[in-house]
Amino acid sequence: VTINTLSNPPKISANAVANSLTISSGSLTITGNTSLILSGNFTHNGGTFSAGPNTTVIFNGNNSTIGGFIPTSFANLTVATSGTVKLDQAITVGGTFTNSGNFNTNQKNVTFNGAVINNGTFETHIPMQPAANSQLTFKQNFNNNGSFTADTRNTAIFKGQNSKITGTGSSETLFGNLTVAANPAKLELEKNIKIAGTFTQDGKFLVNDNTTVT
Numbered sequence: 019v020t021i022n023t024l025s026n027p028p029k030i031s032a033n034a035v036a037n038s039l040t041i042s043s044g045s046l047t048i049t050g051n052t053s054l055i056l057s058g059n060f061t062h063n064g065g066t067f068s069a070g071p072n073t074t075v076i077f078n079g080n081n082s083t084i085g086g087f088i089p090t091s092f093a094n095l096t097v098a099t100s101g102t103v104k105l106d107q108a109i110t111v112g113g114t115f116t117n118s119g120n121f122n123t124n125q126k127n128v129t130f131n132g133a134v135i136n137n138g139t140f141e142t143h144i145p146m147q148p149a150a151n152s153q154l155t156f157k158q159n160f161n162n163n164g165s166f167t168a169d170t171r172n173t174a175i176f177k178g179q180n181s182k183i184t185g186t187g188s189s190e191t192l193f194g195n196l197t198v199a200a201n202p203a204k205l206e207l208e209k210n211i212k213i214a215g216t217f218t219q220d221g222k223f224l225v226n227d228n229t230t231v232t
Contacts, residue, residue: 019040027044035055041061045065060083063086077119078101097119100119104122109129121140125149133158141168142194176198176199181205192214195213195214197220204224
């Protein structure tokens with residue numbers, strides 16, 4: 019599906035399914051309690067993409083990318099169990115991000131304004147690709163029940179006033195660099211983490227009993 023018209027811009031107000039979606043000009047608006055399910059790519063080259071707060075874009079394809087010339091803001095974003103998503107452009111997720119498949123930020127910047135729930139594989143780089151600095155910004159909780167591995171050029175910045183790193187299972191959460199932003203930011207650990215590079219604490223950092231930082 020390609021959106022390239024300025025007249026009669028399309029609106030999605032009921033659940034919809036598509037292969038790939040390209041926005042070249044004009045606008046696409048999603049409203050209501052609506053899910054847009056994509057098995058291919060999401061490409062934002064021009065125009066606007068407006069997602070209402072209760073909408074969710076779900077990727078269930080095994081080789082999807084989110085890219086284009088323009089960064090995209092999603093309301094809620096989900097990578098399904100069968101999904102594999104790689105970023106070719108920066109994104110913002112205003113609500114909940116849920117990954118049950120494979121999600122690779124490919125050294126692109128991501129801002130998570132809502133909760134992050136990782137039940138799958140979450141990585142920040144692709145092996146053998148040129149190295150580049152990137153950031154993950156967390157403003158609420160990071161619940162890691164799967165595998166999270168960040169490269170040493172990536173910095174995770176926690177800016178929430180009451181953020182927690184939580185999760186089930188024995189796997190540790192491996193950050194490249196970790197920063198707790200200035201007050202009133204606060205980060206509380208309820209799960210073991212590892213930091214390969216630099217830890218910077220400008221706000222509050224609490225380590226609960228039986229959790230470790232290495």
